[in-house]
Amino acid sequence: MTSSQLPQLIARIERWPIAGAFTISRGAKTEAITVVAEVSQGGHTGRGECVPYARYGETPEATLAALLSMREALHNGLGREALQAALPAGAARNALDCALIDLEARIGGRRAWELLGRPAPRPCTTAFTISLGTPKAMAAATAKAAHRPLLKIKLGGNGDGKRIAAVRKQAPESELIVDANEAWSPANLEQNLAACAAAGVTLVEQPLPAGQDELLARIRRPVAVCADESVHDRASLEGLRARYDAVNIKLDKSGGLTEALAMADTAQALGFEIMVGCMVATSLSMAPAMLLTPQARFVDLDGPLLLATDRDDGLRYDGSTVYPPDAALWG
Incomplete structure (x- = not known):
């Protein structure tokens, strides 16, 4: 398989301003910090987004590093099922899991719920x-x-x-x-x-x-x-x-x-x-x-x-x- 046919992963930290402030018992924040994973293969790109949560010891930087550490595994054929054991439950696995579902749906020309055998969501x-x-x-x-x-x-x-x-x-x-x-x-x-x-x-x-x-x-x-x-x-x-x-x-x-x-x-x-x-x-x-x-x-x-x-x-x-x-x- 050529390099262009192998899954390619890129990830980045994004910052999104909040309208005003968002306040809960742990404090207030004025921006949402997300980490986005993009997996590309065969001309298609799947995306997933996560929010690292300090309550669980997560940081954007560590989440980004965890995602990027999966590049070689993706090249070696890592799929969604194997991903469940490759990363612990948390933000990083969420972004990559959702990106892989998105990619699989795009390659197959189906919506994600059809791919997963689930009822179509409604308003x-x-x-x-x-x-x-x-x-x-x-x-x-x-x-x-x-x-x-x-x-x-x-x-x-x-x-x-x-x-x-x-x-x-x-x-x-x-x-x-x-x-x-x-x-x-x-x-x-x-x-x-x-x-x-x-x-x-x-x-x-x-x-x-x-x-x-x-x-x-x-x-x-x-x-x-x-x-x-x-x-x-x-x-x-x-x-x-x-x-x-x-x-x-x-x-x-x-x-x-x-x-x-x-x-x-x-x-x-x-x-x-x-x-x-x-x-x-x-x-x-x-x-x-x-x-x-x-x-x-x-x-x-x-x-x-x-x-x-x-x-x-x-x-x-x-x-x-x-x-x-x-x-x-x-x-």
Whole structure:
């Protein structure tokens, strides 16, 4: 096989300004830093994007290095299945996994969901995120988004009862889901869950720190609770059944669409509801995750809506309705 017929990998770090700031319990940021992998072969190029997450010890530089370390393996025939063992679950594997799926779909002239034997994604409603702030600031942000049918509210611990009450007052018709990002404690867990129940919240995401969430199995949960930082791939599911009602599947955690789809099937079999989540990133990160939406009760793929600008051929958003990707973008 000539060098032109061998898979060629390039990868790079990209920076995308956020519209304003994005604030959660761990802090605020004004840009999304992504790493893009491109695999070319036979005149076709497949792309994948990931977001390295410091919460899991990832950096853009280390993620880029992990991707570039796979060049020789790709030349030697590394495919998606072998990739699952070649790299650990995480951002780097996600970008390469999605790039390989995109490439395979383009070479075969099929859409990614056809290639993978999955139902075609349809337009669906995505959550829209309200960043953490004072009750007054969050109420003001919610008032501007109150027309959206599903809002995801970032909370942060003390004072969350006032925050969620202020949000509900401004969005009486919206379905509310909450993300505490591990910021609650055993001391305020039941109080905050009660405040969410009083506000008609449908789902509370990751209230306690991962590894310190045993209390969830011992209390009455008045609102469904969803694992995020506590769940990564299929291997982490079984031990969560007593503590959580739902799981948030993110491609950057699972290490790509290949594992995420298998994880969704396993989660459903275990009785979990499914949320499809994302990091703040461009449409290239959201596009593969759209293949999970037919199995999802909650879709949270609003990353591009939080950016100052998205990439060319980005996903189409009509209000809170997100549409499947065009082939020009991915898959």
